[in-house]
Amino acid sequence: MEYRFQVNLGGIIDLLSNHTYSSPQVFIRELLQNGVDAIVARSYLDPEYRGEMHIELPAQFGEHPALVFRDNGIGLTEEEIHLFLATIGQTSKRDNDLLQRNGFIGQFGVGLLSCFVVSDEVLVNTRSAKGDAKTIEWCGRADGTYSLAVLDRQMEPGTEVRLLCKKSAEDYFLSETVTRLASHYGSLLPFPINLSDGEGTTVINEARPPWLEQFADAELEREHYLEYGRATFAIEFFDYIPLRSSIGDVAGVAFVLPFSPSLANRKTHRVYLKNMLLSEQTEGLLPDWAFFVKCVVNANDLRPTASRESFYEDAKLAATRIALGQQLRHYLIDLARESPHRLRQLIQLHYLSIKALAVDDEEFFRIFIKWLPFETNMGTMTLTEYIKDHDVIYYVQNLDQFRQTARIAASQSLCVINAAYTYDARLIERVNDVFPEVSIEAIDSNSLTHSFEYLTLDEQDEVAQFIAVANQVLLPFKCAVEIRTFAPAELPALYIAGGDAQFKRSIETTKEVTDTFWSAVLNDVESGLDPDSGAQLCFNYRNSVVYKITKIKDETLLRLSLQMLYVQAILLSHRPLNAREMALLNEGLLGFIEWGVDAFEGWIQ
Amino acid sequence: MSEIIEQEIYDLLTDAFELEEGDEQISMLEAAVRLADGLRDLELQYEIRELLVRACVFGGATDKGLVTFSWCLAQFDQHPGQFSEWAILWKYKWIVGVICNFPQIPKPRIYQMLDDLADRSLRAGYGLRAVHMHRYRAERFWNNREQAIEYFHRMEAEPKDELSNCSVCELDDEVGFSIYRGHDERALELARPLLNGEEKCATVPHRTYANVLLPLLRLGRQHDALAYHRRGYELVAGNKSFLDKIADHLIFLTLTENFTRALEVFERHYPWMEKNHDAFYHFRFSRAAWLMFEILAEHADKSLAEPRLRLPRSFPPFVDEGRYHAVKLAAWFKLRAEELGRRFDRRNENSFFAQTLAETPALKALCAPFAIVESEW
């Protein structure tokens, strides 16, 4: 025996109407969509016919505010009402040859349910344009029941949907709200949408988007596009790029932003599907690197997801993305050829976007690399500028290391690029493709000491005792000792923690607070690190204080001085002291005071 | 003075928020941590470290994330009531989620961590759904199949709560579980809303696309695999915390004989091996590279045997002119994978990793050319 599932209609209606969509206001979108579909369907029957929609309010209906959506579309016969309108999940827009023409937006047979969010009943008067149909009144209710009557009066073919405002939905029946939402969703629709309230009737979608217009000349076109951008987003855009793709049947415009967009402001394009607004947060229509533009586009041949707020991720969308990406790329390349000055301005704002593309696109890289700015310890410059004065490109891959390196490198007249920023290191590593003669070298603070001068053999003998004591004092801090000659002379010592050294340092600091279990875990982690990569303290023999200290014979004073130099070097490297170093500082300070007082008393006596 | 530093911290944080996850963001937050430590302002030190943990875990620096987290947990315990309990437990979950990837952490310590997380969850009034999920992952990591399956089902039996994963992640986990059980078709059915873009969160469907590539090849659905490779690769190509997924894409490209693209992908992501220290990810990537170079070396088209590659100087077998021998690279990466595998097997007290490597050449049975045609869709 076969049975059928029984469905609790009220429950399903509640579920679908209240949970499928992100906000109650989408009922306006759904009603517009159904109107559009009906008009499209009728135009297939009669190509001469001109569609039109009418929204009326506030037509009081008893004491409830009401809202009427009327279209002169295909309408419904009695049979169709039972079959499509009154069957949840059933649609007249699927599995027939009309679908092949790609005309319809509706596809699930649930859109109408969104009306129950704002209205307890949906009243439909309709007359089919096919043959000699009767006018029918249908009334659907949120509990899942409906009634149907054949009317005596004959209306023009089309459909009229009436909603009665339910408690707490009043906002959605206000003239301002309806006008705003209807033009929000429907401003691109290619037939008039009239809106009547107590004040009169207006057409809310008179303006046509610029990509559908013909322009007498380029200047006029430019004006129109930018004006459209201003009207749509209230932004004075830098430039515009018409977009068109036969895959996905896409047309529209990308506006070049006049500022660098923040992360949250990327990918906020206004996207229409079959001229109805789909979303303002659509992802996936443009390649990820293209965040220098803000688009308005309409796609006729992409699939929406069930929530109708983004596109279905399929091969067609992927191909559309590639096609649109190509157009943006061509725009940039043309700009580079034809107006380098404009390009320079654009790069100032959008170098990140351009770097993102250049990193993965060899041809683009070749054209653009010379324009792209890089941060160095001697100011921001392009690679062309850098190469003019230097044969070797030095770059540092990490912000901390750059900070540690920058100052010292500058005093060695070494120009170092800060390649900690996204894409920069990868771009630099490809530089030889375009500038084969330069060599490229990644450095960190450890490699800086390579350019420091060694001491002469005699000098080395003189500092031997100093080095021995220093090694001893700094042993507990896992810090090796060096002495060299380097600029600037005012700097007594340089604390260098490249590679794993900085990480080890933070493990040490953390172990000061963790319990035995987690300290054991941290020891495990540390055991995986390179044992040779400790920190280093490099004294500057050119510094007069260091020079004097190397001559000290009194071991207490020597120890105290070394401790203080160590602590000072850490502080100069902008690292906080850990607990042991703090103790060292206190001890050293007190030691010095004591030593000073003793010396002073000795001197008075 | 301290106001100036606070301003500097604030600027660093503002900049960090503007960045995608990755080293740049991590180094900004590290700088902010150093400044806050200098101020010795506990609240600030804690808050910034919370951000840093997140940045590290999602930016491919789990070792740093672990260290930073342990600092937070210690302060959380030492200052009862001062910091959000949910927030620390949530981060704890991230940490146990990656802890198995550290071969230097012994198994008992991992179990102890899971027990601790379970205790803390219960004491805070949450259920064990999240913990069971991680027990499942740990058991799966050392291929304790029966236990793993049992924990997955126990996880399903627990009610969802604020500690359990978001529904999108959970769906992805279910997909992963089905693949683990060998139910490729069911996995793909489950994955549908993830793959077609209807459901997403921060790391899904990024991982999902990579996870379904092999199942699709096994089912002979190359065309779908290709589409998901396209979309999925774009999603993971910019974040080194997805190095393991890059390995999956590499294998896919190799098995469909899209060698040019495979080599591009390899070339582009090898440098991540030097930036992401996760030993498990290294294992996965090395294994994929091994398979790729071996297939290239054995290919009938002899021109493939000497690929031209642009690799950093630090690549141990680096050669100046960039002309490499596939045979040699295959051997090098095999050795690397074996070394790493041994470390894991020693810790796991079995030979699962060795076995995985031994079975890797069998993937060649799936080899079937299926070319990417740029213009055709």
Ligand SMILES: Nc1ncnc2c1ncn2[C@@H]1O[C@H](COP(=O)(O)OP(=O)(O)OP(=O)(O)O)[C@@H](O)[C@H]1O
């Ligand atoms: N204005 C209208 N004119 C003619 N038929 C309509 C109109 N509105 C609704 N219908 C009929 O009612 C059916 C159900 O409409 P509904 O909006 O619920 O679903 P749909 O448009 O088919 O799909 P979707 O759920 O994607 O919107 C439609 O398929 C159509 O046959």
Ligand SMILES: [Mg+2]
């Ligand atoms: Mg509809």
